[in-house]
Amino acid sequence: MANSPLHMTRLAATDAARAARVLSEVRDATLSGQRAPFTPRPVIEESWGRMLRSGVDPEHDFRSRLLTAEEVRRRREESPLRHVMPVLREGLVTVADAAHHIMVVADADGRVLWREGSAAVLRKADALGFLLGADWRETTVGTNGVGTPAVVRRPVQVFAAEHFVRSHATWTCAGAPITDPRDGRLIGVVDVSGPLETMHPATLAWVDSVAKLAEARLRELHLTTLERLRAVAAPALSRLAGRALVVDRDGWTAAVTGMPYTNRITLPKTLTAGRRWLPGLGACTVEPLAGGWLVRLGEDGPPPRGGTTRVVLNLAQSRRWTVTVSGSLGAWTHELSPRHAELLYLLAVRRSGRSAAGLAEDMFGDAARTVTVRAELSRVRRYLGGLLEHRPYRFAEDVDVTVVPPADPRDLLPHSTAPAVIRARQAAAVP
Numbered sequence: 001m002a003n004s005p006l007h008m009t010r011l012a013a014t015d016a017a018r019a020a021r022v023l024s025e026v027r028d029a030t031l032s033g034q035r036a037p038f039t040p041r042p043v044i045e046e047s048w049g050r051m052l053r054s055g056v057d058p059e060h061d062f063r064s065r066l067l068t069a070e071e072v073r074r075r076r077e078e079s080p081l082r083h084v085m086p087v088l089r090e091g092l093v094t095v096a097d098a099a100h101h102i103m104v105v106a107d108a109d110g111r112v113l114w115r116e117g118s119a120a121v122l123r124k125a126d127a128l129g130f131l132l133g134a135d136w137r138e139t140t141v142g143t144n145g146v147g148t149p150a151v152v153r154r155p156v157q158v159f160a161a162e163h164f165v166r167s168h169a170t171w172t173c174a175g176a177p178i179t180d181p182r183d184g185r186l187i188g189v190v191d192v193s194g195p196l197e198t199m200h201p202a203t204l205a206w207v208d209s210v211a212k213l214a215e216a217r218l219r220e221l222h223l224t225t226l227e228r229l230r231a232v233a234a235p236a237l238s239r240l241a242g243r244a245l246v247v248d249r250d251g252w253t254a255a256v257t258g259m260p261y262t263n264r265i266t267l268p269k270t271l272t273a274g275r276r277w278l279p280g281l282g283a284c285t286v287e288p289l290a291g292g293w294l295v296r297l298g299e300d301g302p303p304p305r306g307g308t309t310r311v312v313l314n315l316a317q318s319r320r321w322t323v324t325v326s327g328s329l330g331a332w333t334h335e336l337s338p339r340h341a342e343l344l345y346l347l348a349v350r351r352s353g354r355s356a357a358g359l360a361e362d363m364f365g366d367a368a369r370t371v372t373v374r375a376e377l378s379r380v381r382r383y384l385g386g387l388l389e390h391r392p393y394r395f396a397e398d399v400d401v402t403v404v405p406p407a408d409p410r411d412l413l414p415h416s417t418a419p420a421v422i423r424a425r426q427a428a429a430v431p
Contacts, residue, residue: 020160020196024169027161031058043152044162046414047143049429050151050318051164053408056142061167064140067111067133076113080180081105081188083221084214085114088190091210093117101194101203104130106146108186108319110137121194128168130193141165145173145191151318153177153186153338153415155208160196172199176211181219182250184337186319190214222252229254229292236294243297246289254292265295266383268332279325279332279383311387311395313348314404315341318414325387334383338415343376345413346420348403353394362420 022037029036030048039045051058067075076082085105092103093116102117102125112134115122130136138147142164149156155176161169175191192207226248233246233255243258251267266279271293276286283298309327321341324333336344346354346362354362356370356377363373381388387399395401406412409428413421 017197020169023159023161027058027169040162043148043156044143044158047138047148047151048164050138050411050414051142053410054139056139056164058142058164059166061129061165062140063129064135066131069133072111072113072133075107075111079107079113079187080218081107081113081178084178084217087214087217088210089116091213092190092192092207095206096192096194099194099200100198101192104136104146104191104193105188106136106150106191107188108150110135110140110147110150110189112136112146113188118194121198124195125193128171142168144168145175145193146189149175149177149189149191150186151414153179155204155211157204159199170196172196174204174207176204176208178211178214181215182222182252183335184339185335225291226252226254229289232290233292233294236289240296245295245297246292247295248292259297262382264382266332266334267293269335280385308398308400309387309396310400310402311348311384312402312404313341313344315345315413316404316406318406318411321413323384325384338413339376340380341413342416342418342421343373343380345403346418347388347393347395348401349424351395351401353389353392355392359393363418365419 026036026038026040030040030045031052040048056062088103088105096103096117100118100121102115102121104112105114106112112130112132115125115130115132125131129141135141136144136146138144138151141147143158144163145156145158148158155174157172157174159172163169163171171193172195173191173193175189177186178188178190179185180187190207190211192203229246229248237244237246237255237257240257245256245259245262245265246254247265247267248254249267251265253262253264256262265281271286273286273288276284278284278295281295281297285296285298287294287296309325312324312326314322314324321336322333323336323344324331342363343359346359356373357367359373360369361367363369377388377390377393387396388394389396410425412425412428416422
């Protein structure tokens with residue numbers, strides 16, 4: 001117990017100064033390749049490994065060019081985060097100010113767009129370069145409460161010398177990602193930060209709870225938008241005799257006629273009006289509506305796959321993953337959620353297939369979680385359709401599957417805690 005991360009968590013809760021000193025020793029020993037008093041927490045150790053591989057200097061504070069005030073304003077106006085700032089302020093700022101913290105909200109690129117809270121702490125943040133428009137990605141400033149949650153896609157608290165860059169060791173921060181409920185895309189990170197002595201072990205749970213409230217608010221706004229689109233669509237659908245549906249720009253269904261209701265369809269990244277082939281629907285005629293599309297289905301359904309269909313699973317980036325399908329009917333690209341990126345990777349590297357229990361073991365270390373696996377595969381089949389087969393689950397034999405990995409295999413899906421993915425990263429780390 002004395003050398004465990006759990007011991008350090010308890011120590012930090014009762015004696016922050018002593019914990020900071022021990023963590024500084026751990027950091028120095030780990031980065032120099034020597035034996036450390038104890039092993040850093042896995043999320044911190046993995047982040048430090050990414051920093052060493054990407055060339056971030058742990059001894060020098062690098063600051064990239066700040067965005068201009070005009071660019072910050074433009075990003076605020078275009079970001080979905082603007083809709084949830086009242087939720088974040090109500091849940092975090094008042095308490096943060098009283099506890100000598102600040103709230104920081106960054107976009108998906110790690111750029112700081114809002115900073116609010118204690119005036120004294122804001123001045124200390126200025127000295128660290130924690131400014132409006134600053135780039136707070138891991139690859140720029142090392143392990144931190146904004147960049148690291150964006151990579152691992154889960155809440156992270158970074159305490160004292162757990163920060164990779166030495167000059168940040170007087171700071172503590174707790175950040176949680178905020179995702180768009182429409183597509184699972186990362187839209188930003190909310191972080192509560194302050195001087196070392198203000199650290200509290202409950203801060204992370206508090207920040208995560210408010211981030212989830214923000215996502216719930218985005219979900220409510222999306223439902224309201226669909227209701228408006230449904231009202232716009234009603235006159236158009238009432239005049240149609242065939243099968244049709246109205247969807248928003250992300251493919252979420254507002255209304256249907258002449259066909260079973262489906263929650264969402266997959267749309268190409270770039271969609272224009274005209275005759276199109278859509279995954280799961282086949283040949284369709286697409287017409288623009290205010291805030292969405294009117295999709296009229298043909299009678300021929302999805303055509304057979306002639307020749308070779310190519311699937312490219314692009315996992316090269318640390319925070320954004322895509323699947324691109326191309327064949328005789330053209331090509332389309334779909335951005336993947338973290339879970340679907342894991343699932344398709346596992347199917348791509350096991351072309352012979354896996355049972356639901358096998359995939360559950362690969363993803364969760366628990367072969368009993370087959371219901372979750374089947375539910376996720378059902379969602380994947382909405383856009384990959386006949387390209388996937390079952391019993392066992394696998395890509396069809398006539399599909400050419402290519403995986404584009406990150407430049408360093410040890411950075412494969414850094415958000416993933418799936419045992420099979422962790423094993424792949426660990427295997428890549430062996431000389």
